[in-house]
Amino acid sequence: MLRESVRIRARVGNLPGQFALEDRMTGERLLRFFTRLRGVGDLSYAYELAERLGADLGRPMRRLSRGNKQKIGLIQAMFHKPPLLILDETTGGLDPLVQEEFLEIVAETRAEGRTVFFSSHVLSEVERVSDRVGIIRDGRLVDVEPTRSLVDKAFRHVRLVFQGPVDARPLAALPGVKDLKSDRGTISFILYDDLDEVVKLAAKHRLLAMDYEWPSLEEIFLTYYGGDEGGDGS
Numbered sequence: 654m655l656r657e658s659v660r661i662r663a664r665v666g667n668l669p670g671q672f673a674l675e676d677r678m679t680g681e682r683l684l685r686f687f688t689r690l691r692g693v694g695d696l697s698y699a700y701e702l703a704e705r706l707g708a709d710l711g712r713p714m715r716r717l718s719r720g721n722k723q724k725i726g727l728i729q730a731m732f733h734k735p736p737l738l739i740l741d742e743t744t745g746g747l748d749p750l751v752q753e754e755f756l757e758i759v760a761e762t763r764a765e766g767r768t769v770f771f772s773s774h775v776l777s778e779v780e781r782v783s784d785r786v787g788i789i790r791d792g793r794l795v796d797v798e799p800t801r802s803l804v805d806k807a808f809r810h811v812r813l814v815f816q817g818p819v820d821a822r823p824l825a826a827l828p829g830v831k832d833l834k835s836d837r838g839t840i841s842f843i844l845y846d847d848l849d850e851v852v853k854l855a856a857k858h859r860l861l862a863m864d865y866e867w868p869s870l871e872e873i874f875l876t877y878y879g880g881d882e883g884g885d886g887s
Contacts, residue, residue, distance in 0.1 A: 663691040666730035670741040670772075680710035680717075680725040684732060691733045699732035705754050720746035727755065731762070738762060741772045756782055776871035780804075786870065788877050795877060800870070807873045810866040811851065812841040816859035823854050 674683060684699050703710050708724035709717065717725070723746045731738060740759075744752045759782045762769055773779050779786060780800060787797045796803070808831075813824075821835040829846025838861075844851065848865070855863070 659690075663733070664735050664737065666733065666735040666738040668726045668730040668740050668743055670745075672726055674714045674722060674725060676715040677713055679713055680708060680728070683714070683725065684710070684729060687729055687733070693733045696732065698734060699728055702728045702732055702758070705758065706751055718746075720748065720751070723747055724751070731758070734765075735767070737768050737770070739770045742774065743771075744773070744775060744778065752778075776869065776874055780870040788874060790877050803873060804867055804870065807868050807876070809844045809848070810841070810864070810868065811844050811848075812839065812862075812864040812866075813851075813855050813860060814839050814862040815855075816861055819858050824851065827851065827854070 678686070680703070681696075684696055687693070688696060700710075702708070703724075706724045706727065708728060709721060710725075714722060714725070723743070727740075727743060730740065744755060747755065756778060759769055759771065763782065763784070769782075771779065771783060783800050785797060786800050786803055788795050815838040817838050819835075819838065819840065821833060821840050824830060824840060824842070825833045827846070827850050829844055830851075831843045831845065833840065833842035
């Protein structure tokens, strides 16, 4: 494998969370340097990425803002269309419109069948672009799931609105009901179990509205870090 390290690296695109670029080089000179290392024939895709991200390839790195350096970093990682792309906290310093365009590029990369390892604490981004999610806790990989599957088996936010005040104690006694709050005719709680018993109890009263919301990936992530993986604090 050591003998093949140059060839392997040419087939990988990488942008770490902390990186440095040669201050005296322009973005274009840097990319031309990488074309030789990676055996790429032209910079056509690099120019396309630069246009989409609004990157200035003609100025020396030392004259660029953090956000513009981040754009150059992204382009150098992606312009040779590697089979494997590794991105760590890549949207820092980018304005919202550029972040949106970058996520579109990641989605296109995934659709082409190339692999993207995408690490981010902005979990709405992870939920949007990832097919599978790995959760790391205390330096250990504690779960790997398809994104949708991870959400499906997690808790739900439930809100019931009744015509008048309702005794909330039967609902609070149901298995899997946590953090129940009752305010006159409105009862809200987190549900870790099946909805069937909740519906049966609610149907005994005049129900005006019912909200049943999926958790965000961020909320699921926090249960792992809060020691609440099974919904019971274990």
